[in-house]
Amino acid sequence: MAATMSPFGDEAFYWLESRHPAWGYSDLPPLTAWLIWLGERVAGHGLFGMRWPFLMLGSALPWVMVAFGRRAFDARTGWQAGLLCLALPLAGTFGVMAMPDVPLTLAVAVALYALLRAMDEERLLPWLLLGVALAVAWLTHYRAAMAMLAGLLLLVFTPRGRGQWRRGGLWLALAVATLGLVPLIVSNWRQHGAGLAFQLVDRNPWSFHADALVQPLEQAIACTPVLYVLLLWALWRSWRQREEGAPWDLLAWTSLGFLVPYLVFGLFADNLRFRAHWPLPGYLPLLAALPALCRETGRGWRVATVAGGVLGGMGTLLGLAYLALAASPHGAEVLAASKAFPTNFVGWRQSAAQARTLLGQKDAVLVADNFMLAAELEFQLGGRPVYSLDSTLNVKHGRAPQLAIWGRGEAGLRAAHAGAPMLLVVSEVMREREKLERLGAICGSIRSPELATRLVLFDGRKSFAYYRGRVPAEPLARVADPASCLFWRNAQALPRP
Known part of the structure; x- marks a missing residue:
């Protein structure tokens, strides 16, 4: 599909930005364009040349979740978290298109894994990895600010988190993460703040719009309904167990730090563009929490989790099937008879x-x-x-x-x-x-x-x-x-x- 499907509208503009390498652009930081530039330098101009770096990054996400689950609980939970990542349609279809959410989400996943290790180990390497991951997130999208917010909540409102402020590793991570802001500062200075103006002012009405109250329904469709309910249950259980310390405090606060602010933000922000993918990083810790919690509960929850994983996997396959139809001229004709016509792909x-x-x-x-x-x-x-x-x-x-x-x-x-x-x-x-x-x-x-x-x-x-x-x-x-x-x-x- 990545080698045959025409570029999505925004994706084509990211490719155009890659033809003009710069510190940043009026819509985004530079990493998406840099990756496309690298892809075409290696594989030549074309769909696969543009997308192969994103295919590699998207394919790495489930493996990072395996490592995260293994570190938070055990090897079995790690494999289950990786499988659930594939079953989450938003994550399971990653990499087919050259979009900034691919490196952004992977960077957040690596940052979560690094933070999980750093808070338990007396080593600087996990803190350094955390800083690099956050720097990559800043190089990718302004929404990296949400990762910083989620981490700040953990470091302020939990006993373990407050203890990290006295460790030099945290300050090393923050210093390295700040390096990712350099291109943003340079590009906004050269463009008279065009990037910040677009992200913070131009695209957002900053007034309440009731249509955004359907966000939970959008998320249920994007995640598939059963898996969505299970992930919210895992969040609730993680929140109740947060006082037990590791890893529940990290799982609860980082998930909450993404999901709740995005819900509130969505009530006042951009209501014209597709935004179902915004909260995706908030579900990642819950992919490890869910199978671990199921082992502590009755058989009904375990059955529900298996059913949620299966139905979510079917949702991922349906998403891939839709993209496959969009990539095929005959498939686009089939979709033309429905309201699911892929306008931006054909x-x-x-x-x-x-x-x-x-x-x-x-x-x-x-x-x-x-x-x-x-x-x-x-x-x-x-x-x-x-x-x-x-x-x-x-x-x-x-x-x-x-x-x-x-x-x-x-x-x-x-x-x-x-x-x-x-x-x-x-x-x-x-x-x-x-x-x-x-x-x-x-x-x-x-x-x-x-x-x-x-x-x-x-x-x-x-x-x-x-x-x-x-x-x-x-x-x-x-x-x-x-x-x-x-x-x-x-x-x-x-x-x-």
Whole structure:
């Protein structure tokens, strides 16, 4: 699947970032782009070249859980924790895509294992491993702050934790972890705080939205219901036993330190993007606690745990089957008949092939109407530069500052190619509430547009329009009424899927 499935929309942009190595980017710290760069340097440009480092990291996660369970309890519990990790769909499908959650979650798992060892041993090596793991987490995503919060709760609210402040190893770990912040500081300083502004302000409404109250239901679906209930039971039991000391204090506080803040945070934060994967690190300690607790309880809980593992494994297989269908042209056609259509995985090869054909007839600057389509086209075309219009989608996803830095937005397009022939590719299928705003704003971005052709795929679920025109030398006046814009009118003429 990793070698055949087209890049997910965000994944394609991470690949585009890898073409511009830097200390960081307007949406993320640098490690995801660095890993993609390494992957393609070793295996060449392509899907497998982009993804093989993430496949390796994702495959390591169950083995780290084996080590964690073995250290917390015994060898049998370790193997059971590893198997339950594979049965948790969020973790069992890791590595198929080149996404930042793969190295982030693995780094958190290693940090948990290192902390478990460090609090019991009189050695500096586990503390050093903890610092390196936390530094890697900071290099991967701003959500590394949640790992720091979970650890802080343990170190403040437990007797064992408070005793660690007098140990030099803790301060060594914190010093090493701080090194992971250096690229974040440098990139935000160079970009005038664009990364922090996006993560802390732009993407979050910071006002209560009741729709986020469905988060437990989302988590139950993401984890599979039986396994989710069992993990919450394990959290409750670990919390009740936290006063017994190791390992229950660590299991309870680190799990709680992820799951509860994410639940509260989700009530006020970003409600537009997929977020079911956010709490995943909080379930990892519970994968070891669950089988250990089952040995202390009646047969009913043991049977339930086996059933939860089996059903969770089936959920993992269903997730992999969905991705396999998305990777297959015939499979995408099968999914087109349902509400599970993989919009962000399909149509990119065909859209790039059509663009290549049109560019072969007449040389022109290739431009997409948004960052996602631009990144997908550039990936499929092997690195041919593709510019992006200044879409509201770019702003919503935090990519507008990065495009401006690269000179790939409208200002860079006009500066480098004023008056040149232009081939504009417009993605016409999107949420209805976004359609008028996005398509109605394109008028004024291209001079003398003429529809060259249209590519309609999967019974109208994906549609790309190709327009010829010229790059304006300066910004053109926007139309007063977006509904009168040519691009909006043409898209509205399409039959509904």
